[in-house]
Amino acid sequence: MEKSALPFVKFLTEVFEFLGGVGLLTKQIIKKLFTNKLYWNLIIEQIYQVGIRSTPLVLITAACTGMVMALQFGLGLEKFGGKMYVPKLLAVTILREMGPMFTSLMVAARVGAGFASEIGSMVVTQQIDAIRALGTSPIRKIVIPRVLATLFVLPILVSFANVIGNAGGLFIGAVELKLDPSFYVLKVLSTSSLSDYFSGFAKSFFFALIISIPSCYFGLNVKNGTKDVGIATTKAVVVTSIMILIADFFLSKLFWIVEKMI
Amino acid sequence: MSKKWPQAFIEVVDFHKSFEGKKIHQGVSFYIRKGECLGLIGGSGTGKSVLLRSLVGLEKPEQGQILIDGEDIVPMRERELVDIRKKVAYAFQGGALFDSMTVYENLAYPLREHTKLSEPEIAQHIQDQLKEFGLDPSTEKQYPNSLSGGMQKRVGLARAMMMHPQVVLYDEPTAGLDPYNTKRIQESILKMKAKGVTSILVTHDMPTVYAVCDKVALLQKGRISEQYVMSKLLAEPTALMTNFITGEST
Numbered sequence: 001m002e003k004s005a006l007p008f009v010k011f012l013t014e015v016f017e018f019l020g021g022v023g024l025l026t027k028q029i030i031k032k033l034f035t036n037k038l039y040w041n042l043i044i045e046q047i048y049q050v051g052i053r054s055t056p057l058v059l060i061t062a063a064c065t066g067m068v069m070a071l072q073f074g075l076g077l078e079k080f081g082g083k084m085y086v087p088k089l090l091a092v093t094i095l096r097e098m099g100p101m102f103t104s105l106m107v108a109a110r111v112g113a114g115f116a117s118e119i120g121s122m123v124v125t126q127q128i129d130a131i132r133a134l135g136t137s138p139i140r141k142i143v144i145p146r147v148l149a150t151l152f153v154l155p156i157l158v159s160f161a162n163v164i165g166n167a168g169g170l171f172i173g174a175v176e177l178k179l180d181p182s183f184y185v186l187k188v189l190s191t192s193s194l195s196d197y198f199s200g201f202a203k204s205f206f207f208a209l210i211i212s213i214p215s216c217y218f219g220l221n222v223k224n225g226t227k228d229v230g231i232a233t234t235k236a237v238v239v240t241s242i243m244i245l246i247a248d249f250f251l252s253k254l255f256w257i258v259e260k261m262i
Numbered sequence: 263m264s265k266k267w268p269q270a271f272i273e274v275v276d277f278h279k280s281f282e283g284k285k286i287h288q289g290v291s292f293y294i295r296k297g298e299c300l301g302l303i304g305g306s307g308t309g310k311s312v313l314l315r316s317l318v319g320l321e322k323p324e325q326g327q328i329l330i331d332g333e334d335i336v337p338m339r340e341r342e343l344v345d346i347r348k349k350v351a352y353a354f355q356g357g358a359l360f361d362s363m364t365v366y367e368n369l370a371y372p373l374r375e376h377t378k379l380s381e382p383e384i385a386q387h388i389q390d391q392l393k394e395f396g397l398d399p400s401t402e403k404q405y406p407n408s409l410s411g412g413m414q415k416r417v418g419l420a421r422a423m424m425m426h427p428q429v430v431l432y433d434e435p436t437a438g439l440d441p442y443n444t445k446r447i448q449e450s451i452l453k454m455k456a457k458g459v460t461s462i463l464v465t466h467d468m469p470t471v472y473a474v475c476d477k478v479a480l481l482q483k484g485r486i487s488e489q490y491v492m493s494k495l496l497a498e499p500t501a502l503m504t505n506f507i508t509g510e511s512t
Binding site: 125126127129130132133134135136137 | 315318319320340343344345347348351352354355356358359360361371372375376421
């Protein structure tokens with residue numbers, strides 16, 4: 001094989017290893033989810049870690065996104081006399097795309113990195129081995145609580161982000177674009193539909209799986225000490241972020257087809 | 263399962279293991295009787311810890327058998343290994359305590375997982391265990407990172423013993439400890455031995471081997487090159503063993 005092709009082959013091998021590994025981990029999660037008891041206290045603890053502690057970050061991001069988008073839409077549409085379309089455009093964009101995607105990217109950065117580094121450190125300090133040596137399963141004890149907590153929390157965070165993003169838009173609409181606040185609210189409520197909301201909301205379940213399972217996978221696969229923990233953390237953030245962006249396109253397309261069928 | 267040594271309680275036969283193409287073990291075979299303590303010594307990187315981890319199913323050999331009380335654990339799946347892991351405890355080098363849990367929660371972990379004891383009964387067991395391992399009762403409220411290395415190891419040992427195992431595997435239990443803590447660990451191992459617990463001790467600490475082991479095996483070049491009953495080793499040390507102990511060879 002030509003020398004120049006080697007990095008590409010290595011990259012492909014890593015991609016297939018990752019996909020295979022995540023597939024096997026998912027299979028184990030499903031198997032253990034339905035055959036063993038759940039650690040509810042650990043799930044609640046993770047809901048706090050993933051949900052409550054991510055809330056400020058998600059809300060600040062949502063508010064800023066809403067405000068910036070309202071400003072940009074307003075400046076752009078003002079040239080064509082279309083300022084009154086800002087509420088509608090902004091609401092649909094936030095509900096369908098920006099709310100779920102920005103929230104998921106923020107959670108991937110905070111929580112995905114946290115999962116990978118925490119689990120990776122547990123591997124290095126032999127805590128994962130200790131769980132196995134004590135006759136218990138790290139999948140049940142470590143992975144499942146994190147996956148379930150993310151699945152539970154992310155759709156709620158997305159819903160909060162939708163509200164705060166639109167509130168940010170309302171603020172800029174009223175202060176900068178001089179739109180009447182009651183007109184703004186009325187426009188948002190009358191033009192955005194439930195299908196807009198559910199299209200974004202449904203994505204968040206997929207994004208929750210995309211964040212939690214690969215992050216746990218990278219953590220569990222730390223092998224060569226603390227240096228690997230850093231690498232696993234970086235990989236978790238980069239890979240889950242890219243996967244969210246790619247999945248967002250396919251999910252948008254899928255929901256678009258489903259909506260047309262309905 | 264057929265046994266090569268009928269009197270053996272733990273039996274390792276023709277054990278082969280490699281890492282990234284490098285052969286670490288090339289046919290390791292040894293056995294240990296019930297209630298005995300075997301000291302497994304050898305240079306760094308000879309695969310003592312890997313061998314020990316394999317005895318509790320944390321590593322799988324490429325070839326060979328590991329019989330524990332007549333059962334070959336090599337082909338066992340993770341779920342089947344649970345029963346073996348209740349019988350065989352592993353004391354990790356650094357204690358491997360769960361750092362998000364207090365000492366109490368660490369010690370309660372195996373009991374909550376494998377028994378139906380009530381919380382007051384668990385609390386009583388933990389108090390007894392702390393006493394048994396010479397730890398202050400107030401230790402139970404502390405987190406592992408607030409304990410000294412020696413105390414972490416002792417708590418790790420205490421946790422490993424919570425289920426009253428038949429076998430204990432000690433991975434470098436005295437590494438990096440001061441003489442006081444080394445002595446306490448030796449006493450704990452001897453206490454377990456007195457209760458009839460079978461043990462394997464991986465260590466470089468020869469005074470501890472002399473203090474607690476009945477047999478000693480030297481792992482060299484992927485095989486057990488020498489195995490001796492302690493009394494014989496003390497009376498007639500071989501050149502190979504003497505060279506290892508005095509640092510003349512690995």
